[in-house]
Amino acid sequence: MRIVDIKIEKLRINLKKPFKIAFAVQDYADNVIVKVVTDEGYFGLGEAAPFAPVTGETADGVVETLKLFKSCLIGMDPLNIEGIHTLMNRLIVGNTAAKAAIDIALYDIKGKILSQPLYKVLGGYDNKIQTDMTIGIDTPENMAMEAKQRVNDDGFRILKVKAGINPSEDIKALQLIRKAVGDDIRLRVDANQGYCVNDAIAVLKEFEKIGVEAVEQCLPYWNLDGSKLIREKVNLKVMLDETIHSPMDAAKACKIDAADILNIKLMKCGGLYNALKINAIAEANNVRCMVGCMLESKIAITAGASLVAAKKNITEADCDSFMYCSDPENGMKGGFEIDKDIFTLLDKPGLGIEFDF
Known part of the structure; x- marks a missing residue:
């Protein structure tokens, strides 16, 4: 099985009211969702929820990082989760929300292949x-x-x-x-x-x-x-x-x-x-x-x-x-x-x- 495509899309999440914590106030979030597609018809969904004060990322930055990952992950086995993490870490330091989006999608695929829920x-x-x-x-x-x-x-x-x-x-x-x-x-x-x-x-x-x-x-x-x-x-x-x-x-x-x-x-x-x-x-x-x-x-x-x-x-x-x-x-x-x-x-x-x- 091989990864043949990774689709990337921004997702604006609006809140019912502003949410205040010690170092920030948010009334919306710009997240990024991904779809990792395989050559055997399986696909997995993932999400990046960047928060600059904690992860150091923005939605635009996540999109560019995911494009970098896409260029290198096409052709890889989606079940080689350790290998994919090793590659992502070699490509770029940090950027953990972008990496989480790919990771979640891979585990979604794994569950679908095994016909088992993720838990x-x-x-x-x-x-x-x-x-x-x-x-x-x-x-x-x-x-x-x-x-x-x-x-x-x-x-x-x-x-x-x-x-x-x-x-x-x-x-x-x-x-x-x-x-x-x-x-x-x-x-x-x-x-x-x-x-x-x-x-x-x-x-x-x-x-x-x-x-x-x-x-x-x-x-x-x-x-x-x-x-x-x-x-x-x-x-x-x-x-x-x-x-x-x-x-x-x-x-x-x-x-x-x-x-x-x-x-x-x-x-x-x-x-x-x-x-x-x-x-x-x-x-x-x-x-x-x-x-x-x-x-x-x-x-x-x-x-x-x-x-x-x-x-x-x-x-x-x-x-x-x-x-x-x-x-x-x-x-x-x-x-x-x-x-x-x-x-x-x-x-x-x-x-x-x-x-x-």
Whole structure:
């Protein structure tokens, strides 16, 4: 079997309302979708969701990188996933969202060839995941109102609250959210690199009183030693996100005990191939994982959700971003079924998404 074509198309994803985190505000995302076509009639879908502050990429840059990949991948065996990653890494450093698009499409093809859903191809531990819902930065009162709506109206039992701009406002927001949703709802916080060490320790001690279970990426991505120090000073889980791009990053974090949880994102690490390596490194060091997302359509979300379902050590999911979209389906049927905060992966080959272009 050989790759005979790679089709590339931009996808504009509009949001229902602007989404604010510590270092950015987004009201849309420009993603890129790919279709890898084989000479035996199989094709795979993939997606790049570039986010310049994290992956260093733009949609236009991803398109040009994918054109470079296309010129070299035609004629290769789509099942030679390791060989294709080796070639992509030789062609260009970084550009992990572009690499993830190719990677996801290859795994989609693999699932179709094996007539197995992707979660079984990746490990098959379960076919269900429970995702959290993210509350963007706003006034504390508005954040509490949205949190209550997400719990009462939409049925979410885990909330991830964005923070990292103003520590005192962050504490107030979490206090109001806890009051609004009650004690049974799990809360975690994502500071998106917004704190210094001293502020992080002080704020996290207040979060402990509120019953926050974990705080994600308190410090700038490079400050592993600071993360280790924070972990020693507080009694809640410390999670790393922007720090963890590659398996090597995961190994460094685990070596110095800098985190309790690693947040794997396909767009940061280049797709499922490296995501599996990161989880294996974490599991070997008794560190759990979560799979998160950028602003993605159901193609990448299904790939991420399948990874969560496939692996026992990936105990948490933050696969909610497509729900912020004006059109959550984006014309892409399948992948999984939703019942409140539970995704059930479909037993259809590969991603199980009904979409073509």
